[in-house]
Amino acid sequence: MRSSEATRIYFDRAADELDLSDSIRRLLLTAKREVQVQIPVELDSGEVATYIGYRVQHNDARGPMKGGLRYHPQVDLDEVRALAALMTWKTAVVDLPYGGAKGGIAIDPSRLSLRELERVTRRFVDAIHDLIGPDVDIPAPDMGSTPEVMAWIMNQYDKYHGFSPACVTGKPVDYHGIPGRDEATGRGVGSLTLKLLSRLGRRIPGTRVAIQGFGNVGTHTAKFLRDAECQIVAVSDAHGGFHRADGLDILDMLRFAQAHAGRLDGYTGGDALTNVELLALECDVLIPAALGGVLTTANAATVRAPIIVEAANAPVEPEADAVFEERGVTVLPDILVNAGGVTASYFEWVQNRQHYQWGINRVRQELDRILAEAFEQVWQLSMSRKVSLRTAAYMVGVGRVARATVLGGMT
Numbered sequence: 001m002r003s004s005e006a007t008r009i010y011f012d013r014a015a016d017e018l019d020l021s022d023s024i025r026r027l028l029l030t031a032k033r034e035v036q037v038q039i040p041v042e043l044d045s046g047e048v049a050t051y052i053g054y055r056v057q058h059n060d061a062r063g064p065m066k067g068g069l070r071y072h073p074q075v076d077l078d079e080v081r082a083l084a085a086l087m088t089w090k091t092a093v094v095d096l097p098y099g100g101a102k103g104g105i106a107i108d109p110s111r112l113s114l115r116e117l118e119r120v121t122r123r124f125v126d127a128i129h130d131l132i133g134p135d136v137d138i139p140a141p142d143m144g145s146t147p148e149v150m151a152w153i154m155n156q157y158d159k160y161h162g163f164s165p166a167c168v169t170g171k172p173v174d175y176h177g178i179p180g181r182d183e184a185t186g187r188g189v190g191s192l193t194l195k196l197l198s199r200l201g202r203r204i205p206g207t208r209v210a211i212q213g214f215g216n217v218g219t220h221t222a223k224f225l226r227d228a229e230c231q232i233v234a235v236s237d238a239h240g241g242f243h244r245a246d247g248l249d250i251l252d253m254l255r256f257a258q259a260h261a262g263r264l265d266g267y268t269g270g271d272a273l274t275n276v277e278l279l280a281l282e283c284d285v286l287i288p289a290a291l292g293g294v295l296t297t298a299n300a301a302t303v304r305a306p307i308i309v310e311a312a313n314a315p316v317e318p319e320a321d322a323v324f325e326e327r328g329v330t331v332l333p334d335i336l337v338n339a340g341g342v343t344a345s346y347f348e349w350v351q352n353r354q355h356y357q358w359g360i361n362r363v364r365q366e367l368d369r370i371l372a373e374a375f376e377q378v379w380q381l382s383m384s385r386k387v388s389l390r391t392a393a394y395m396v397g398v399g400r401v402a403r404a405t406v407l408g409g410m411t
């Protein structure tokens, strides 16, 4: 299924519950602006390569548009469009004063030198600098783009518009970034997993958790839940995974991954298992924290965890979501559970605008507060309207955007 079709299905379900008119639906589904640009770059070899860059600005009814910049060979307009809409609903679920956007360049960053990547990024900013900005659209890192890339974006944007640290977030801490941004998504996933367990009346210590993906989100989620005395019984990365019934030593695995370019293969502190086996593992909470579309109708029936926490974007396909709903599996949806990253990005933007720095404790405290409030709203709505947590989250997000659109006037 195309990414945009999945987002559309969830939107329609929420719009039906909210009883939105056809004209509002059409307005909310149509992107405000979609841009495709040519990025010609001289490679280190002297050859010229031409890449395609995208920025989709979906909706700004609630504030400047916000969303990551993906560097991946499979980036295309359909994917960027779907992710931009997802950002609109996500920023609204956690009640940030933002709209939604997303961008990307169809490129494999691992095949470029650092200088080539820098040139691609600067040329992309040359092409779109008039369309972005602190009050308009604020990019951030996403798959394949890093804090260093964000630093180049700010530096290039500044050449046109003067000192503007708030034009992009996810910057290095030593270059107008903030401490706590790095851990924020995983911290949010961890803290909302604990909230869900409490709401479901489950005991937290000893909860058996399996995590797919041991990158930024997976590692911080694992650390947070380990500190809360959960047992992380399995983790995996792109090269395979490891299982231990009485809990893996997460700190040891982190040290191993750090010493081996982020990879876990060769680790000896657990039994090897495949990614397919991890998804079907007997455990209490399954956390897909790597790719989208990993849980489909082909494997939904094999999942034995009663709780799925969507740390990755769109890891559960809509048909699989229906299977889980029918089977009584609780799914904590991506637009709520992985919103910690954009929330910390919002803190970075606020601090950049005020030229005032918070400490890490304030970042964590505000993050926990915002996510906890959003969780409670979604939970209550899900209970009172007898809808899934996903539909409730979309209802909160879409409802807020619809109200702002009407209040601001539509023409």
Ligand code: NAD
Residues within 6 Å of the ligand: 143, 144, 185, 212, 213, 214, 215, 216, 217, 218, 236, 237, 238, 239, 275, 289, 290, 291, 292, 311, 312, 313, 338, 339, 341, 342
């Ligand atoms: P990352 O690149 O840091 O880590 C990704 C991890 O997934 C790596 O361990 C990688 O080896 C693993 N992986 C890749 N392909 C895999 C496969 N086929 N099977 C199993 N594992 C595989 O990425 P991240 O920042 O941790 O993001 C993970 C997911 O979370 C993505 O879907 C991303 O869109 C989403 N997300 C991230 C953030 C954030 O702040 N980083 C915020 C919101 C959503």
